[in-house]
Amino acid sequence: MSAPALYRLYVAATMLAVPFAARAAIAKLRKAGVSAARAHEKLGHATQERRPGTVIWFHAASVGESLSVLALIGRMAVALPKAHFLITSGTATSAQLIAQRMPPRTVHQYAPLDAPGPVNRFLKHWQPDAAIFVESELWPQMLRRTHAQGARMALVNARLSKRSIEGWAKRPRLASYLFDVFDLILTQNDAMAQSMVDIHAPADRVARGQNLKSLSGPLPVDHDTLFEARAALGHRPMWIASSTHPGEEKIVLQAHRKLRDTLPDLHLVLAPRHPERGDEVAQMIEDADLPYTRRTRDEPPGGAVFLADTMGELGTWYALSEIVFLGGSLFAIGGHNPFEVAQSGGVVLSGIHVTNFAETFGAMEAAGAAWLVADGDDLADRVAHLLKADDDRARAVAAADTFAQQQTGKLDTIAARLIKALELAP
Secondary structure (H helix, E strand, O other), rough: OOOOOOHHHHHHHHHHHHHHHHHHHHHHHHHHOOHHHHHHHHOOOOOOOOOOEEEEEEEEOHHHHHHHHHHHHHHHHHOOOEEEEEEEEHEEEEHHHHOOOOOOOEEEOOOOOHHHHHHHHHHHHHOOOOOEEEOOOOOOHHHHHHHOOOOOOEEEEEEOHHHHHHHHOHHHHHHHOOOOOOOOEEEEEHHHHHOOOHHHOHHEEEEEEOOHHHOOOOOOOOHHHHHHHHHHHHHOOOOEEEEOOOOOHHHHHHHHHHHOOOOOOEEEEEOOOHHHHHHHHHHHHHHOOOOOOEEEOOOOOOEEEEEEEOOOOHHHHHHHOOOOEEEEOOOOOOOOOOHHHHOOOEEEEEEEOEEEHHHHHHHHHHOOOEEEOHHHHHHHHHHHHHHHHHHHHHHHHHHHHHHHHHHHOOOOHHHHHHHHHHHOOO
C-alpha cells in the first residue's frame, strides 16, 4: 500500500518541527536530572552498544505501560536465552523505575522523537529483529520505518480511547496503512478487539490478550524503610489512599476526619499520583487541621497523615495496611491498576469511574476482592467497616490474593504467542 497523503503531510510537518520539539524534550529531561548524553537519545543518539544476535525492542509510553511489560520481558528472556532486549519510554520517572526492576539482558533508552532523523538514527543503531509496542503507542513514522527495516511487529495490551477510535474511523486509509505493520495485535478485552477490527486493523491478526498490568508482579518493597515505618506507627489502625488526583485529596481528607471521630488514633498514608504536587497536597492537609509528616522531608509516618510524596515506594506503603483506596476514580479519570494492591496483600477500594480497568473491577467485585464507592461518605463507611470487621477484611484480602494468583499463569501463554507470531527462535 502506498503512503496516504495524510502520512506524507505528517512526515513533512515533523521535519520542520523537530528542532523545536527536540529542544523542549531535551530540556524537560535535563530539568528532571537526566544527563545531556542520555537526553539526546530523544534524537536517536544511542548511549548503549547493540549486542550481537537477536534484539527485541519494547516501546511503552510512561510509568504504567513500561512496568507492565517488564515481567513479560523476563519470561521471554527465559524462553529466548540468546536474545537481548531494549525497552524505550519517554519520561525520566519511567526510566528510574525501570532501572530498579530491569530484567536480564535488557537496556533502556529514551524513545526517539517521531521524525525522520531521530527514528532513522535509532533504527540504524539498534536494528531490532522484532518490535513490540504497548497500549496506544502508535507513532506513525516509528511504526512504518521499523516495518520497512524488516522487523516483525506486535501491539500488546492494545487500548484506545473512544475519541481515538472515532478519529481512526474517520481516516480508514491511514488506519489500514499503520495497523497493517503488525503481525499480531493483542487487546485487553473483547470489546477492544472488535474496535480494532472496526477501524481497519487486519482482522486475522487481532485477538484478545490479557491486561499486562495484571501480570507485572508485586511492587518492590524496601524492607528497611518498612521496618522503620512499622516501628514509628506501632499498632495504630491505618489505611492508604494512593494515586490520588486533584480534587480527590480533599475528599479523602474529609473522610479521614470523619473516621477519626470514632477512631482517634487512625493513621492515613496519602500518596498522590504525581509527587510534584506534594506542596499543594501538604497545604490541603494543613487546611484540614490534621498533623502530618512528609516523606520528602525524610520523616517517618506519624501524626494523623503521612504524605508519601515520592516515586517508586508504593510497594513499601502498601505493605503497611490491608485497606487501600485507589484514586483517579472519584472523577472521570479512568481509575488505576488494582492488581498492584491485590498482589501486595490488600483489598481495593475505588470510586466508580474505572473505565481503564472496567472488566477487572467487575471481576474483582464479583470475587469480593474490591468495592466501588460513590463519594467521600461512602468511602469513610467502607473503611470503617473493614477496620472493625476483622472476618470480612480477612475474607476480602484472601479473595484479592486468590484473584491475583489466578492471573500470573497467563504470562507464559502471551510470551509464547509473541515468540511464534514474531518468528523468534530460541
